[in-house]
Amino acid sequence: MGVEVVVEGLTKRFGSQTVWSDVSLTLPAGEISVMLGPSGTGKSVFLKTLIGLLKPDAGHVWIEGVDIAKCSRQDLYEIRKLFGVLFQDGAMFGSMNLYDNVAFPLREHTRKSESEIRQIVLERMELVGLTGAENKLPGEISGGMRKRAGLARALVLDPEILLIDEPDSGLDPVRTTYINQLFIDLNAQIDATFLIVTHDINTARTVPDNIGLLYHRHLAMFGPREMLLTSKEPVVAQFLNAQRVGPIGMSEEKDADQLASEEGIAMPPLPPLPLQIEPSSGIPRRGQRESGAWCRENGVVPPAGSFPERAYAMSLH
Amino acid sequence: MSTLEESRREIVAEARARQIAVIKNIPHIPGNVIYAVGQHMNFYAAALAGIPLAVTRYRREVVRLIAAIAFGTGALVLVGGTVFVVAFLTGFAGVELGLQGYSQLGNIGVEALTGFISAYINTRLAAPALAGIALTATVGAGFTAQLGAMRVSEEIDALEVMSIHSVPYLVSTRIVAGLIAIIPIYSVSLLASYATTRAVVTLGFGQSSGAYSHYFDTFLIPSDIVISFIKVLFMAIVIMAISCYYGFNASGGPAGVGRAVGSAVRLSLVVVLFTDMLLSFALYGSTDTLNISG
Amino acid sequence: MALAIKPALSRVGGFVSLVGDSSRAMFRRPFPLQEYLEQTVFIASVSILPAVFVTIPFTVVVQFFINQLLQEIGATDLAGGGSGFVVIQELGPFCSVLVVAGAGATAVCADLGSRRIREELDAMETLGLDPMHRLVAPRVLAFTTVALGLFGIVSVVGLVGTYVFSVVIGGASPGLFVSNLTLVTGAPEFIMAMIKTLLFGVTAAWVACYLGMNAKGGPKGVGEAVNQTVVVTLMVLVVINSAVTTVYLQLGV
Numbered sequence A: 001m002g003v004e005v006v007v008e009g010l011t012k013r014f015g016s017q018t019v020w021s022d023v024s025l026t027l028p029a030g031e032i033s034v035m036l037g038p039s040g041t042g043k044s045v046f047l048k049t050l051i052g053l054l055k056p057d058a059g060h061v062w063i064e065g066v067d068i069a070k071c072s073r074q075d076l077y078e079i080r081k082l083f084g085v086l087f088q089d090g091a092m093f094g095s096m097n098l099y100d101n102v103a104f105p106l107r108e109h110t111r112k113s114e115s116e117i118r119q120i121v122l123e124r125m126e127l128v129g130l131t132g133a134e135n136k137l138p139g140e141i142s143g144g145m146r147k148r149a150g151l152a153r154a155l156v157l158d159p160e161i162l163l164i165d166e167p168d169s170g171l172d173p174v175r176t177t178y179i180n181q182l183f184i185d186l187n188a189q190i191d192a193t194f195l196i197v198t199h200d201i202n203t204a205r206t207v208p209d210n211i212g213l214l215y216h217r218h219l220a221m222f223g224p225r226e227m228l229l230t231s232k233e234p235v236v237a238q239f240l241n242a243q244r245v246g247p248i249g250m251s252e253e254k255d256a257d258q259l260a261s262e263e264g265i266a267m268p269p270l271p272p273l274p275l276q277i278e279p280s281s282g283i284p285r286r287g288q289r290e291s292g293a294w295c296r297e298n299g300v301v302p303p304a305g306s307f308p309e310r311a312y313a314m315s316l317h
Numbered sequence B: 001m002s003t004l005e006e007s008r009r010e011i012v013a014e015a016r017a018r019q020i021a022v023i024k025n026i027p028h029i030p031g032n033v034i035y036a037v038g039q040h041m042n043f044y045a046a047a048l049a050g051i052p053l054a055v056t057r058y059r060r061e062v063v064r065l066i067a068a069i070a071f072g073t074g075a076l077v078l079v080g081g082t083v084f085v086v087a088f089l090t091g092f093a094g095v096e097l098g099l100q101g102y103s104q105l106g107n108i109g110v111e112a113l114t115g116f117i118s119a120y121i122n123t124r125l126a127a128p129a130l131a132g133i134a135l136t137a138t139v140g141a142g143f144t145a146q147l148g149a150m151r152v153s154e155e156i157d158a159l160e161v162m163s164i165h166s167v168p169y170l171v172s173t174r175i176v177a178g179l180i181a182i183i184p185i186y187s188v189s190l191l192a193s194y195a196t197t198r199a200v201v202t203l204g205f206g207q208s209s210g211a212y213s214h215y216f217d218t219f220l221i222p223s224d225i226v227i228s229f230i231k232v233l234f235m236a237i238v239i240m241a242i243s244c245y246y247g248f249n250a251s252g253g254p255a256g257v258g259r260a261v262g263s264a265v266r267l268s269l270v271v272v273l274f275t276d277m278l279l280s281f282a283l284y285g286s287t288d289t290l291n292i293s294g
Numbered sequence C: 001m002a003l004a005i006k007p008a009l010s011r012v013g014g015f016v017s018l019v020g021d022s023s024r025a026m027f028r029r030p031f032p033l034q035e036y037l038e039q040t041v042f043i044a045s046v047s048i049l050p051a052v053f054v055t056i057p058f059t060v061v062v063q064f065f066i067n068q069l070l071q072e073i074g075a076t077d078l079a080g081g082g083s084g085f086v087v088i089q090e091l092g093p094f095c096s097v098l099v100v101a102g103a104g105a106t107a108v109c110a111d112l113g114s115r116r117i118r119e120e121l122d123a124m125e126t127l128g129l130d131p132m133h134r135l136v137a138p139r140v141l142a143f144t145t146v147a148l149g150l151f152g153i154v155s156v157v158g159l160v161g162t163y164v165f166s167v168v169i170g171g172a173s174p175g176l177f178v179s180n181l182t183l184v185t186g187a188p189e190f191i192m193a194m195i196k197t198l199l200f201g202v203t204a205a206w207v208a209c210y211l212g213m214n215a216k217g218g219p220k221g222v223g224e225a226v227n228q229t230v231v232v233t234l235m236v237l238v239v240i241n242s243a244v245t246t247v248y249l250q251l252g253v
């Protein structure tokens, strides 16, 4: 279960504007990865390129031996059946109620009977906490509900790869925590490969197995969560810890004067690393690694106070 | 106050920059026009090629759209649906024809012929032209608004991602549904234009309905009516193709959808009237079926 | 049904109060001249080309049928009279309307609609600026200006078009065509056409402003508002058209 996505030297331009160039990374099968980046750095464009909605100007996206960037339309439609995508505002069809929206992929792509469809749809709606809202129209519900409905629709064909664009934009912190927990539980249950695009640092710090950071028209870094959280690379450290000191300014990049004036100021120390959110069932996910394992294996000492619950557990013994 | 002044200056500078950009763009216009025509043609070809898929795989969507087109959705329900709007406009064309036809013919002493004018002008000219304009405003603008909203809220991307062929599913189905819905819509509209002209002439100007009917019935030619429907069907295809193009390719949020509707209406009006003109030349050019002077 | 009537009535009420407020605002000093000029240029820029290209086929096709008709009743040389009548009295105002509704009103509605959605209108009111005074009044005047200008353009294009069609292509006598132009179309008819055009322009502006400023619900809402604008302006305009014609015929000038 879960499919690996290999991205090689991907470059995307709009006219003369390069969105990003030479992006290479591998989304490991069954793991959760997060793509971070300031607004407007092309996270959504990246996601749409992975699914073939936008054609890259160079590079490849390999999925099960097929190159999304170059394959025929027919292959593209075939390979897309492996995907579930949650768009930024849910992209629910305004002319259908939530039930029909969620049932739509089943009706179009399977030969299931209406009663089988009903069973699957109701199950998915329950999973995202929308039981009872089946007859509502997308225009009548809140943004958070639309997102959850979009998630139910993305899940209905049991995708191998789930792409999620800014699940947390416009949600309050409590709802964000809930939806993050939902991703972890879902991953435990269906083992799909997840890519979550966000600029919410808290999500990036606690949810994924891997983090990537898009910045200044390239992929600044991609790797295991603990690698990025302990990185001293200025851009990564600044963004992941939401600091003002560093190369990122109000308008994307700081100018030379501003950087020069900051030269003497050292980057503030890294805050402690949080634990990764665990599945609520208590059964570990397939791609999950013990918090702190990466640091130990690579001889990196995490900042004091990292992985608080474990520290607490150890102090008991 | 200074910030207001600043922002005003910014706006002026922005406007000036836009003007300069427009002027700088002038040399690129011919190339851009050719490119745009190519884009339109590709889209129309894809929409036509999608019709078989629309009538086989997406038949359910076609059925839903037929009802939606005839009775209108959202915006149109408030003004009575497409049927009502189109019949309203052709009906008023009939009123105008009755008013002007009767009094102009009266000037040369042949107002008795107004029934003939109704059978002739309503069928050949007024009803199809007004129907074309009305369809641009109702069905056409409606399609652009629907598809444009779907585009900017990423619903079209969502379809594509679910491996649904978005052009056949959204565009070809609309064209098929529109062509089916047009028949009853235009039937009602043509009747409306006849009815209003008759009402103005017989009730308004007091011509005897026997005299009116005599000339009307004599000169109402079945082949004229068939050609009238053919003209409207052609116009409908043109309108729907253009409107879907602008909706399908809308961008730039709510403002972009509004702009797309405006562009679609402008181009449709022009193309529809040219279509009307050329079809009239082709289909009515050689008819000599009328012989009133002899 | 009752459910549908109530919102319809409140819309009519809202429209009437917009008409009143903006009419009063037109006389308030200082008049937003800049906005008026910008809007005039803007509306003209989206309307002129469509006006020309709508008028040519429309007048030609009408002339085509009128000529056929005249042929039937054996009065080909009246083509000029038909042309003057068709172009000035009927199609001139109608084409300028069509374009004012289809091009100008849609553009203005889209603009105001997206300002509403972006909450710019709320921001204006918070700053103590009255949208009726700053936005609606100058647009109403701009529409009127453009409609009259378009009427001029449309008339010239239409007369030239029908002349070419009847005389150059159709072989009617040029002298008779020109001298018959004024046969059924004189000063009173011209004035009637101007009055039609004026009324069309003002109404289209009010409808576009009202529907634009009351757009809601994101992209779909703006799209629908623009759609409604074309439909409603067209419907109102044909009513005005027939009403003015009736009054004119009653006067019997």
Ligand SMILES: Nc1ncnc2c1ncn2[C@@H]1O[C@H](COP(=O)(O)OP(=O)(O)O)[C@@H](O)[C@H]1O
Binding pocket: A014, A019, A037, A038, A039, A040, A041, A042, A043, A044, A045, A046
């Ligand atoms: N279809 C498009 N055409 C032209 N430019 C685009 C298009 N889509 C996105 N862009 C540009 O690409 C850049 C990245 O956009 P996006 O991926 O939406 O950023 P984000 O990281 O906030 O999701 C932006 O500058 C945007 O203007």
Ligand SMILES: [Mg+2]
Binding pocket: A043, A044, A045, A088, A165, A166
């Ligand atoms: Mg984005």
